[in-house]
Amino acid sequence: MILLLVSGASLVLGAILALALRGNVARATAALASQAVASAATLAAVVPLLRAGGGELVESWRWPYPIERIAVRVDALSAFFLAWSLPMTLLGTVYAVGYLRPYFDRGRNGGPHFALLNMTSLAFLVVYSVQNAMVFLLGWEIAAVAAWLLVIWDYRNQKIRFAGFNYLVSTHLGLFVLVAAFMLLHAQTDSMDFQTFRRVLEKPSRMRAAVFLLLGASFALKSAFFPLHTWLPRAHSAAPAHVSALMSGVIHKAGLFAFLRFTLLLGRPEAWMGWCVLGFGALSAFFGVLYTSSQRDLKRLLGYSSTENVGIAAMGFGVGYLGMAWHAPSLVVLGFAGGILHLFNHALFKCLLFYAAGAVYRATHTIDIERLGGLLRKMPRTAAMFLIGGLAISALPPLNGFVGEYLIYSGLLSGAGASPTENVVLVVIAALLAFVGAVSALSIVRAFGVTFLGAPRDASVHAAVDPPPSMLWPMYLHAAGVVIVGLFPSLGVAATRGATSLFRIADPSVAQLDVAAVLAPVTWAARVLAATLVVVGGLGWLAGRGARRHVTWGCGYTAPNVRMQYTASSFSSPFALLFVGFLPQLRRAKLPEQVFPQQNGHLATHHVDAVERRMFEVLGQGEEMATKASDKISEEPRVAFAAGLVAIVIIFGLLVGVGR
Amino acid sequence: MSAQIAVLALAHLVVLLTLPFVVVGVIQRTKALWAGRKSPPLFQLAFDAARLLRKRPVYSEVTTYLFRVGPYVVLVTAVVSGMIVPILGARAALGFPFDFVWFAYVWGLGRVALMLGALDTGSAFEGMGASREATFSAILEPALFLVGGAACLITHERSFDAVLALRATTVTGGAGAGVWAGSVVALFILVQVESARLPVDDPTTHLELTMVHEVMILDHSGPELAALQVGSAIKLTVGLSLVAAFLNPLTGRAGPPLAAAANVALCLLLAVAIGTVESLVARWRMRAVPQYIVVALIAAGVALLATTWQIGGAG
Numbered sequence: 017m018i019l020l021l022v023s024g025a026s027l028v029l030g031a032i033l034a035l036a037l038r039g040n041v042a043r044a045t046a047a048l049a050s051q052a053v054a055s056a057a058t059l060a061a062v063v064p065l066l067r068a069g070g071g072e073l074v075e076s077w078r079w080p081y082p083i084e085r086i087a088v089r090v091d092a093l094s095a096f097f098l099a100w101s102l103p104m105t106l107l108g109t110v111y112a113v114g115y116l117r118p119y120f121d122r123g124r125n126g127g128p129h130f131a132l133l134n135m136t137s138l139a140f141l142v143v144y145s146v147q148n149a150m151v152f153l154l155g156w157e158i159a160a161v162a163a164w165l166l167v168i169w170d171y172r173n174q175k176i177r178f179a180g181f182n183y184l185v186s187t188h189l190g191l192f193v194l195v196a197a198f199m200l201l202h203a204q205t206d207s208m209d210f211q212t213f214r215r216v217l218e219k220p221s222r223m224r225a226a227v228f229l230l231l232g233a234s235f236a237l238k239s240a241f242f243p244l245h246t247w248l249p250r251a252h253s254a255a256p257a258h259v260s261a262l263m264s265g266v267i268h269k270a271g272l273f274a275f276l277r278f279t280l281l282l283g284r285p286e287a288w289m290g291w292c293v294l295g296f297g298a299l300s301a302f303f304g305v306l307y308t309s310s311q312r313d314l315k316r317l318l319g320y321s322s323t324e325n326v327g328i329a330a331m332g333f334g335v336g337y338l339g340m341a342w343h344a345p346s347l348v349v350l351g352f353a354g355g356i357l358h359l360f361n362h363a364l365f366k367c368l369l370f371y372a373a374g375a376v377y378r379a380t381h382t383i384d385i386e387r388l389g390g391l392l393r394k395m396p397r398t399a400a401m402f403l404i405g406g407l408a409i410s411a412l413p414p415l416n417g418f419v420g421e422y423l424i425y426s427g428l429l430s431g432a433g434a435s436p437t438e439n440v441v442l443v444v445i446a447a448l449l450a451f452v453g454a455v456s457a458l459s460i461v462r463a464f465g466v467t468f469l470g471a472p473r474d475a476s477v478h479a480a481v482d483p484p485p486s487m488l489w490p491m492y493l494h495a496a497g498v499v500i501v502g503l504f505p506s507l508g509v510a511a512t513r514g515a516t517s518l519f520r521i522a523d524p525s526v527a528q529l530d531v532a533a534v535l536a537p538v539t540w541a542a543r544v545l546a547a548t549l550v551v552v553g554g555l556g557w558l559a560g561r562g563a564r565r566h567v568t569w570g571c572g573y574t575a576p577n578v579r580m581q582y583t584a585s586s587f588s589s590p591f592a593l594l595f596v597g598f599l600p601q602l603r604r605a606k607l608p609e610q611v612f613p614q615q616n617g618h619l620a621t622h623h624v625d626a627v628e629r630r631m632f633e634v635l636g637q638g639e640e641m642a643t644k645a646s647d648k649i650s651e652e653p654r655v656a657f658a659a660g661l662v663a664i665v666i667i668f669g670l671l672v673g674v675g676r
Numbered sequence: 677m678s679a680q681i682a683v684l685a686l687a688h689l690v691v692l693l694t695l696p697f698v699v700v701g702v703i704q705r706t707k708a709l710w711a712g713r714k715s716p717p718l719f720q721l722a723f724d725a726a727r728l729l730r731k732r733p734v735y736s737e738v739t740t741y742l743f744r745v746g747p748y749v750v751l752v753t754a755v756v757s758g759m760i761v762p763i764l765g766a767r768a769a770l771g772f773p774f775d776f777v778w779f780a781y782v783w784g785l786g787r788v789a790l791m792l793g794a795l796d797t798g799s800a801f802e803g804m805g806a807s808r809e810a811t812f813s814a815i816l817e818p819a820l821f822l823v824g825g826a827a828c829l830i831t832h833e834r835s836f837d838a839v840l841a842l843r844a845t846t847v848t849g850g851a852g853a854g855v856w857a858g859s860v861v862a863l864f865i866l867v868q869v870e871s872a873r874l875p876v877d878d879p880t881t882h883l884e885l886t887m888v889h890e891v892m893i894l895d896h897s898g899p900e901l902a903a904l905q906v907g908s909a910i911k912l913t914v915g916l917s918l919v920a921a922f923l924n925p926l927t928g929r930a931g932p933p934l935a936a937a938a939n940v941a942l943c944l945l946l947a948v949a950i951g952t953v954e955s956l957v958a959r960w961r962m963r964a965v966p967q968y969i970v971v972a973l974i975a976a977g978v979a980l981l982a983t984t985w986q987i988g989g990a991g
Contacts (some may be wrong), residue, residue, distance in 0.1 A: 026795070041718055103851065218839055343757055389798070390798070393740060403742075407788065410935075411781060412784055412785045413778065418781055422774070429774060429821075429825050429828055435982055436984040439827070439983075439984075440983065443822065443825030444980070447822045447825065447976075450780065450820070451814065451818045453781065453811055454784065457788050460788075461791045461792060463787055463946065465791070465803075469795045469796045469798070470795060470798030528961050537773065538772070541770075541778055548756055550750075552752045553745045553748045556900070557741075559729075559747065559898075560733050561901065562732050563732060563733040563734060563735045563898075564735070565734070566734050566738075568739075568799045569797070569895050571795075571799075574801075578798070580800050581798045582795070582802075584800075586804075587806070591810065591811040594966055
């Protein structure tokens with residue numbers, strides 16, 4: 017416990033120094049050094065807890081009203097999340113030093129930015145370890161506000177301010193729902209301690225159902241589940257690359273963590289909860305991946321893919337819930353192990369992809385993939401990193417993305433359902449997951465192929481080079497993680513074992529499934545595949561040594577130019593047309609007229625978010641109605657009218673309270 | 677025991693590496709017969725591959741290492757994924773639980789390598805082919821999982837063994853037949869789409885605007901082209917063998933050598949069927965292909981729904 021306190025103190029000190037010191041080098045050093053100390057101390061504290069039955073750190077302090085008592089409890093679940101969140105934030109800070117260099121060269125003060133990164137780490141320490149709802153909300157809020165301030169780094173740009181504001185509003189809507197849930201629980205237990213919440217949450221009741229739905233909605237918004245995802249693509253495309261990476265890979269995992277934390281308090285869930293989680297997960301995965309298929313903005317595309325991947329993790333949790341409800345221990349183990357492993361894998365490859373996208377932005381000053389092309393030859397290292405991340409995110413073996421999904425498939429296809437109909441539904445969801453995987457491969461082939469392959473599309477995008485080492489090394493480390501967990505999944509399983517073992521049916525008579533044993537055949541298959549690929553690929557490489565070089569075969573056409581390459585929009589067009597109902601397309605066209613056109617034509621297509629569009633429509637209508645209604649009331653009584661409304665709400669609340 | 681597995685795996689590998697040449701030859705021969713032409717030798721693909729291996733490749737100036745390595749990834753994924761499919765009508769030596777999930781994703785890796793190689797050339801035609809391949813494979817992907825899931829549910833197996841168990845146990849009533857028929861239809865369409873045969877894609881045309889698979893390999897030459905051709909022949913054979921395993925009447929009723937011989941013979945018969953379809957049907961418009969894929973999905977869905985009837989009726 018003392019180590020965690022050291023870690024927290026180091027982060028606070030680093031933040032203060034980052035604000036107080038003069039010169040960006042000193043500020044960055046303060047932040048990096050303090051985060052390194054914090055990461056080391058945290059790892060030293062939590063690694064022993066990662067084993068199954070590794071014990072837990074418990075502490076509690078008395079505190080003035082209204083908190084009264086801060087209980088801190090670091091169990092295997094907290095330990096697992098802490099073990100990678102802080103080091104990954106440290107890597108993000110290293111990346112920030114390189115990424116923000118051009119701003120620093122122009123004299124921008126980076127102190128607040130580094131301080132905020134420290135505060136993010138501090139928020140992890142708080143959220144992942146406290147047991148008190150008030151302190152939990154405090155940590156939750158630090159993370160949210162810090163993320164908002166990090167997003168609007170480039171605040172002079174109005175679009176970025178809007179994206180940040182959109183995020184701030186959305187995340188606080190989620191906070192209201194969370195506060196409502198905590199208030200319900202507090203009203204029932206007269207306590208703010210998570211362990212006493214267990215009293216209400218353990219027994220099936222209407223109250224438990226309401227709290228479950230409220231908590232679920234709030235955490236789903238935090239992790240950007242469909243249809244609560246609309247803030248995410250905007251925020252991710254507006255933020256600096258390392259902030260997008262940390263938000264998508266690390267910060268928003270807090271939503272899933274909190275969901276798991278409350279799952280532990282839930283006792284035995286009901287089957288409808290499992291279907292709810294599974295259904296929402298499947299919905300998120302499906303719509304998230306649909307939107308990735310047609311984005312022009314590389315970081316926006318990666319943002320939607322976060323919605324997809326948290327959906328996949330939630331599908332795993334849903335399987336685990338159903339296993340608990342049906343008393344099927346193998347489903348519980350496979351579901352939670354698959355979900356937890358997948359969210360860890362996602363943190364590994366999503367940060368990698370965002371860092372690579374950031375390197376592209378730094379080099380070319382655009383992330384509109386339609387304007388890029390042929391970057392692989394100019395930025396070979398970045399391209400290789402993006403490729404590794406992309407193959408992993410499409411869940412292709414032998415990389416890490418496949419491992420978690422294989423566990424989830426094993427659960428979905430195991431036929432352990434309570435009735436044949438339920439089994440059939442699970443198989444249909446497995447087929448949906450297969451669709452998600454294939455579309456994600458489509459999106460990543462499109463994003464990688466158009467950005468890094470072929471020839472440069474736009475002459476105004478100038479020559480690019482690989483980024484400095486401070487940006488490359490975080491990518492290398494993440495890529496190494498992706499490959500290592502892919503080839504040695506037992507390492508990933510070992511890291512998640514403690515956390516997974518908390519989600520068990522406490523019944524000594526049933527044999528517990530060993531996840532490592534489930535993965536053993538796939539592990540060997542992946543190694544054989546990797547080895548064969550290296551050997552045959554190497555031999556093939558040698559066979560092509562004496563090759564001649566020539567122009568690309570133009571099918572008889574002798575004057576092709578770079579503008580004739582297939583674009584990203586044309587690549588995704590056949591697919592997007594099949595799903596046009598979900599993927600509304602905005603089209604601005606001025607086509608050439610007559611046989612000999614006098615003027616140049618142009619065509620621009622843009623895929624917008626159907627949910628966001630509809631939401632703004634509804635909000636717009638609502639605002640219009642409200643304006644009209646209030647216009648009917650003259651100026652003076654309007655205040656009285658509002659006061660009356662408030663009074664009605666209070667009286668109604670009192671009546672309900674008294675009636676109980 | 678392990679020696680037995682080794683022998684079985686070796687036999688499996690030998691069949692996997694030789695049968696594709698015969699299958700392609702049989703298809704060519706069938707088509708020649710229908711067209712009234714003299715057919716090329718049965719092992720024409722082998723001769724072609726040998727000739728291509730001796731040639732020096734030509735690379736486009738815009739291509740990178742992905743273009744150079746891609747064809748070998750296609751070849752390796754075809755062979756490695758083929759090792760777990762019961763092409764001998766008996767349990768594949770290297771099968772494991774939910775191997776069909778792995779199988780689908782390894783095929784996916786080969787597809788991604790092919791599409792990246794196509795985009796690497798910067799050619800509009802190849803981009804078009806890659807786009808179509810990605811679209812069709814995305815909507816086709818669920819079919820294999822529906823069929824696999826249905827077979828697993830009805831037989832309580834967890835791998836490609838389910839196919840064999842489905843044949844070996846006499847599944848009673850129309851429900852069992854529903855699973856079986858739906859699976860066969862879905863898988864046959866899957867093979868047609870995945871290995872780029874008519875009526876989805878024309879492996880012989882030179883009209884680039886209408887092609888899917890062939891257009892992606894326009895720029896490949898020499899050993900890489902050989903790897904691609906052999907790789908897609910292996911994929912075709914693996915797919916047909918899987919359908920053959922569904923059809924094989926001797927599974928579980930005769931000794932392994934006999935069952936294996938029957939499976940290989942059935943695979944060649946299916947090659948004749950593919951050749952016949954190619955001779956009698958013209959390639960469809962691109963717009964019709966998704967509809968054809970939906971037929972596969974519906975057939976797979978029927979197979980899956982039939983399981984509830986079966987299990988519900990028994991329990």
